[in-house]
Amino acid sequence: MQNIIGQSLGRYQILEQLGEGGMATVYKAYDTRLDRYVAIKVIRNDLFGPTLLERMLKRFEREAKALAKLSHPNIVKVLDYGEHNGAPYLVLEYLPGGTLKGQVMGKPIPWQEAVRLLLPIAGALDYAHEQKIIHRDVKPANILLTEKGQPMLSDFGIAKILEMKEEFTLTGSGTGIGTPEYMAPEQGMGREVDARTDIYSLGIVLYELVTGRKPYTADTPMAVVLKHMTDPLPRPRQYIADLPDIVERVLLKALAKDPQDRYSKISEFADALENADQSRNIADNQPNAPTSSTNLTQLLQQKNLNRLWLAFGVVGIVFTGVLIGWLARGDKTTEVPPTTTPSSTSIPINTTTPSVTINPTATRTPFPTATPKLDIGSTMTGNDGMTLLYVPAGEFTMGSETGKDEEKPIHTIYLDGFWIDQTEVTNQQYALCVTAGQCTSPIETDSSLRSIYYGNSEFDDYPVIYVNWNMAKTYCEWAGRRLPTEAEWEKAARGMDERTYPWGEDISCNEANYDPKDSCFGDTTIAGNFTSGESPYGVYDMAGNVWEWVSDWYSETYYQDSPLSNPLGPDSGQYRVLRGGSFDSSTSGVRTTNRYRYEPTYTLLSIGFRCASSPP
Numbered sequence: 001m002q003n004i005i006g007q008s009l010g011r012y013q014i015l016e017q018l019g020e021g022g023m024a025t026v027y028k029a030y031d032t033r034l035d036r037y038v039a040i041k042v043i044r045n046d047l048f049g050p051t052l053l054e055r056m057l058k059r060f061e062r063e064a065k066a067l068a069k070l071s072h073p074n075i076v077k078v079l080d081y082g083e084h085n086g087a088p089y090l091v092l093e094y095l096p097g098g099t100l101k102g103q104v105m106g107k108p109i110p111w112q113e114a115v116r117l118l119l120p121i122a123g124a125l126d127y128a129h130e131q132k133i134i135h136r137d138v139k140p141a142n143i144l145l146t147e148k149g150q151p152m153l154s155d156f157g158i159a160k161i162l163e164m165k166e167e168f169t170l171t172g173s174g175t176g177i178g179t180p181e182y183m184a185p186e187q188g189m190g191r192e193v194d195a196r197t198d199i200y201s202l203g204i205v206l207y208e209l210v211t212g213r214k215p216y217t218a219d220t221p222m223a224v225v226l227k228h229m230t231d232p233l234p235r236p237r238q239y240i241a242d243l244p245d246i247v248e249r250v251l252l253k254a255l256a257k258d259p260q261d262r263y264s265k266i267s268e269f270a271d272a273l274e275n276a277d278q279s280r281n282i283a284d285n286q287p288n289a290p291t292s293s294t295n296l297t298q299l300l301q302q303k304n305l306n307r308l309w310l311a312f313g314v315v316g317i318v319f320t321g322v323l324i325g326w327l328a329r330g331d332k333t334t335e336v337p338p339t340t341t342p343s344s345t346s347i348p349i350n351t352t353t354p355s356v357t358i359n360p361t362a363t364r365t366p367f368p369t370a371t372p373k374l375d376i377g378s379t380m381t382g383n384d385g386m387t388l389l390y391v392p393a394g395e396f397t398m399g400s401e402t403g404k405d406e407e408k409p410i411h412t413i414y415l416d417g418f419w420i421d422q423t424e425v426t427n428q429q430y431a432l433c434v435t436a437g438q439c440t441s442p443i444e445t446d447s448s449l450r451s452i453y454y455g456n457s458e459f460d461d462y463p464v465i466y467v468n469w470n471m472a473k474t475y476c477e478w479a480g481r482r483l484p485t486e487a488e489w490e491k492a493a494r495g496m497d498e499r500t501y502p503w504g505e506d507i508s509c510n511e512a513n514y515d516p517k518d519s520c521f522g523d524t525t526i527a528g529n530f531t532s533g534e535s536p537y538g539v540y541d542m543a544g545n546v547w548e549w550v551s552d553w554y555s556e557t558y559y560q561d562s563p564l565s566n567p568l569g570p571d572s573g574q575y576r577v578l579r580g581g582s583f584d585s586s587t588s589g590v591r592t593t594n595r596y597r598y599e600p601t602y603t604l605l606s607i608g609f610r611c612a613s614s615p616p
Contacts, residue, residue: 203254495536
């Protein structure tokens with residue numbers, strides 16, 4: 001392809017070339033509309049004949065739309081796509097930290113650091129596999145790093161876009177699908193690929209990080225592929241003598257020739273790596289929180305900060321937490337779970353906003369000057385017009401034994417009573433804060449399927465999107481409220497009976513806006529539209545529509561030593577927690593116990609929020 005530096009691809013001004021491979025060239029570009037730098041991957045079109053090119057372009061558009069729906073903190077986001085002189089291109093997040101290949105490859109690193117570096121990538125693959133997307137080309141060059149050293153997986157689906165089996169074969173020139181040094185045997189043989197193919201490739205990356213060398217090398221790509229198929233794996237411990245036996249066993253299983261002998265899911269591979277990491281003896285003290293100058297090694301150590309507590313005596317910590325939580329509860333009453341959402345009758349508490357309505361069955365004092373009792377069914381109207389519902393004080397069970405590791409263990413905690421928004425904050429409500437000069441406008445004005453979403457009166461009652469955690473916090477404070485804690489959010493969503501979804505155990509497009517095998521709606525819907533999907537407290541859209549920021553910092557091990565009374569989350573962290581799933585989440589993603597996370601500055605077309613408040 002001709003040099004396009006200095007040219008413009010639509011609104012993108014090409015600045016410099018970042019890299020080039022056999023199939024595509026990557027450029028740094030400037031987005032003139034949104035005033036930001038992006039990366040643009042331009043696919044070579046000179047490798048395709050006219051008929052094949054037409055097929056490839058159709059596939060490219062279909063796959064690009066699918067890739068744009070991927071939303072994970074460790075996946076490089078596809079922002080846009082287009083075509084320039086017959087050459088398709090993808091617009092991606094620009095990450096200035098380089099690639100894993102350029103930063104740490106070529107020399108062995110401690111196996112613990114290698115494991116911690118690749119666990120987020122395993123999480124990204126696990127998420128993609130849930131969306132029925134196989135990467136097909138996992139390698140160090142496709143693992144990018146942020147300025148702080150956070151690993152990000154790139155080039156999802158590129159191999160599939162280019163996979164034209166009738167025309168392409170692996171040749172000595174290097175033109176082909178996938179990368180021979182990281183290619184699973186079945187991929188090299190042209191057989192069907194699945195999640196286990198990505199497990200093999202990630203295993204090769206781990207092998208190379210730990211030993212400082214690739215397991216198979218040869219003079220030609222085809223010879224390398226043949227070695228993957230036929231040669232025994234060189235034992236890692238012959239290069240790194242002190243490598244623990246458990247780590248070598250994990251690698252041998254991940255790199256089995258037959259896919260049936262590997263881990264069946266990437267999550268199983270990740271669990272095995274985490275178990276190996278947790279089983280080591282830890283003698284050093286916990287590292288200090290990383291600064292902007294923290295190197296990759298320090299950052300990786302910091303990411304497992306909470307895991308260190310387990311090695312230093314989690315049994316004692318949990319026992320102490322149980323005792324403190326029991327003492328803190330004192331004689332507070334236990335809430336009776338509701339079977340239905342009761343109707344409510346308005347009873348004025350005071351003459352100023354917010355106004356409150358009280359469940360008519362609630363106990364009342366005979367003295368007219370006393371404050372009526374708040375109970376299930378009590379409502380309050382916020383300064384922004386939002387209806388808030390009251391969730392009474394009491395215990396509830398948090399977490400899931402059948403969910404992901406970060407949802408375990410289940411534990412009973414006590415929460416004080418609180419108010420929570422009945423719906424997600426809408427475009428119209430958020431605009432009030434912007435007009436007041438307290439909030440900034442959403443980063444984008446479109447949505448998944450609509451070119452003008454925010455600022456369009458047609459979508460006033462739809463949830464606001466493209467707001468980061470800081471923007472959500474600012475809005476809630478302007479409205480006289482706050483973001484809910486993770487525990488408050490989960491209790492408001494599932495109530496007292498450990499239900500999988502806010503309304504029960506089964507799910508369909510009648511209860512929630514989510515993405516089963518075939519999408520229900522493919523974009524946001526009116527806030528509070530799914531009345532049949534309300535929670536036990538009458539709260540809407542706690543499953544699907546948009547992900548919701550909560551106040552807590554994220555820790556995958558927080559439940560292991562969480563306080564048992566009014567937990568607030570870790571004191572610090574890299575990510576903030578998101579709950580509830582969105583219109584592009586699977587059935588698993590919209591469970592009441594599912595946890596997700598993003599950096600607090602991150603925005604997305606499927607992220608919104610709701611607020612909460614505490615009684616005076």
